[in-house]
Structure formats: C-alpha cells, structure tokens
Amino acid sequence: MPPKQTQKLTPFNVYVRWRPLPNEPGATEINKTQKPGDGGHLVSLSLPDASGPSSSRVARPWSSAPSFAKVFEAGDNNRSVYENVVSQTFPKIMAGKTCNFFAYGHTGSGKTHTIVGYDHEDPQQVGVCLSAAKELFQRIEELNGSAAPGDHDQKLAVGLRMYEVRKKSAFDLLNGHTECFIREGQDGKIHVRGETETLEGGKVRVKPILLVPCWTFEELRTVLEKGLDLRATGTSTVHDKSSRTHAVFELEIVNKALVEARDAVVERQAELVPHGKFATDVRIEEDMKGYIQTSDGGYMENPDYKVNQERIDAAEAIKREHEERVELAEAKVQEVFAGSQHSCLGGRFIFVDLAGSEYYDQKASSSAAGSKQTAQEKQEGRQINSDLFALKEVIRARSSNQARIPFRSSPLTMVLREHFLGSEDGFSAMILTVSPAADQYAATTNTVKYGNLVAVAGGS
Ligand SMILES: Nc1ncnc2c1ncn2[C@@H]1O[C@H](COP(=O)(O)OP(=O)(O)OP(=O)(O)O)[C@@H](O)[C@H]1O
16 A cells, blocks of 8 residues: 655644535625644634624634644545545554544534544545544455464454443443443553443453454444444534534454453453452451450450451452453453564554534533523533543643643543553544534634644644
C-alpha cells in the first residue's frame, strides 16, 4: 500500500468541520473566516448584523487563537475528513498503538454524520469509523496472506466494542444494551463490567463489555448496524434524533489467541471469587469466636476458644492458589502479545460520538432544549455538562504533563482513562462539528471556544 501524505502529529489535534447550512426557509449564514497562523488555523466568527460593542454577549464577534489543525468546509465530505484526520494515523495503529478521535458539537451539527455516517454504502459519505474498519481489514488481509497456512490462532481480525455512556453507567450495544458499571479496581485500573452472574459452585462472573471479533468488513458492518439500532435517542428542539449519550466505538486488532487468553482471565477471576469470599468468612468467623467484648466496650481473647489459625491458613492458601491462576492467565495475555509475529496486535482506534454540547453551556446556547426538558432530562443534561467539562480538563492536564490527571472526575473520563494512557505514543484528535446557521451562532461559538481551549493546551 503506498504511504499516505502525512501532516505533523502532535499530542492532540483539533479540527473544525462546518456542516452545510440547513435547508430551511429564511436560514441565514454567519460570517466565518479562517486564516493560517503560527501553529494552526485561526477561526473568526460574527453575525451578519453584529453591531460592535452594543451586541449582546452571545452575539459578539469572536476569534480563536491560531490553534486548529485544519478547517473542513461544508463541501468537504466524510472521505476527506477520514483521509486528513484518521488515515494518516495507520503507522501508529500498525505499531500496536491507540489513537482516539472525538466528535464534539451541538445537536444536529454532524457528530454522528462524521463518526458513523448515515449512508454506509457510499465510500464518500460513510463515517470515519467504518472507513477506518475497511482500511484495517485491507491492512490485516495483507498480513494474514503471509501467515503460515493453518495458523488460525495468529490470524488477525478486527474486534469491535460499542457502548454508550449515560449518566454513571455504560450500556453495551453489542450485548442487548446491558448496563455495565464503571468502577476502579484494587489494581487502580478502571473496570466496566455488567451485572454479577452467579454460576454453579458459587462462581461469580462479571462480564466486561463485549468484544466481537469480526473476520470480514461486511461482518463488522452488520454487527455495528445492529448495535446502532440500540442507541438511545431522545428529542430536542433542533434534531429529533438527538443523542443524549456519549457513544464509544472501539476497533482493535485481535487474534483468536488474544480473545481466548482474555476470556480465560475472566473465567479465572470468576473462579477466584468464591474462594476469596470463603477465606474472608473463615477469618471473620474465627475472630468472632476468638475474641469477646469486655464490659468497657473493648475486646479480649476468649479463654474458651483458641483461634483456629490452621483453618484460616488453609482457606487463605486456596485463595492464593486461585489468585496465582488469575496472574498466570494475565501473564498469558502478555505472552500472546510478546509471541505475536505482528506488532499491530492490540492496535486500537477509539471513536467517541460525544453527547450534544448544548448541555455544556445551556445559559448561552440558543439551541438548548432547556425549558422543555423533564426533570430526568435536566439531570442527564447536568451529567453531560460535567462529563464534557471533565474531558476538557483531562486533555488539558495531559497535554501540560501534569502529575495528576483528573480521570476520576466523571464516568466518561474514567472509561476513557485506559485509552488516553494507551495513546501516549499514539495520537488523539477532536473534530468540532459546527453549523453556519445564524440562529445557532451562540452554540457554534461555544463549540469553537471549547475546542480552542483544548487545542491551545493540546498543541495542535
Ligand atoms: N457535514 C455534513 N454534510 C451533510 N450533512 C450533514 C453534515 N453534518 C450533518 N449533516 C446532516 O445533519 C443531520 C444531523 O446530523 P447528525 O445526526 O450527525 O448530528 P449530531 O451532531 O450527531 O446531533 P445529535 O447530538 O442530536 O445526535 C443529519 O441528517 C446529517 O446527515
């Protein structure tokens, strides 16, 4: 495959994408200009009738810093966005790195159009996620072609995970919209796992978000389309299929050995649970029998019972044995990576179709659904607002190499933590989708201001 033309890859590039002016009677367009400057493009916005200092705060002209990597005009299609933003990151993906892409903008501005697209057949219009999947299959087919015949464990596939983050949970779009809980484990890692399943013998399994390995592009597209049918949608004044959730699409290069090794970790963890619980119960029981409360509220050894340390040690030994099995299973995952003939194994694209940015600044945005919202919608709006704020803070903290990155401040940033950490040598980008309609001026300015803050910190 010929090398693609590349542009400078910086830690976090921010792009602006103008959607076409909606075809509505009387729709007028804002004045927008862009100029190349030192370090990026500068975007200036004003209303056609903005009359200087007397304009209200939200209607005032505004200019960004020269911070944007590129500006896409309304005539630029999804293919052009794909080629300029996503495709150039393939060398990183094929080296096993992670690259993250976010679409940020107000309702109806084109986030879903950009990430997934509404026409999956037309290569010019299909969203960047499916275009990336298509190119991934082309790349891995070349590698699979050179693999030893019969080596099925090493054959590469593209694993798809798809979930939406809503309020404090993630909902698995490839597993019947199952609610998954976002928690930090004792190991400091974030686990996104479903309900607890109790199996035979007291085994307790909590399934992670499902990864569906796909062996052809057509298979992946079918799986993705089924998942899209489950996306929660609400209504808004602008766009009657407004997405009120953050949708995350992950494409990972996997092979059978990796999928099986990860499944084995989940199994071994399930086996550990009853033994861990038994060891704790034994310790508590022995402590309760071995100590008695004194009249002043303290504790003393029970003269009539000697703590059965052997019993405690035996239960702890079985628990330790199962902990070691988990560690061995985890080591096996690392062995699969180390033993793979392909350095691209584990390479990941993460695409995030963020919820509407109108929730980020409802006071200033003329498009916010505001007064028509139910109490539940208002609560969701507050959560979206705090997620988008947290995302900006994480990007800024990361870009300025702060020692403490506030991943824990929202469920969205908790879920994305692994991807941000995994993309240290990768690449991250945000596409700001904006409308040129004059009645969306406040929302558009807010989107570009948000992106400007991210871009200035990110160094695009
Ligand atoms: N750049 C574009 N070119 C052509 N059509 C576009 C473009 N951007 C958006 N549209 C069209 O505008 C409509 C709304 O776009 P889209 O669903 O992507 O918005 P959104 O930002 O995801 O909104 P929401 O947050 O409400 O889900 C769709 O019909 C989409 O096809």
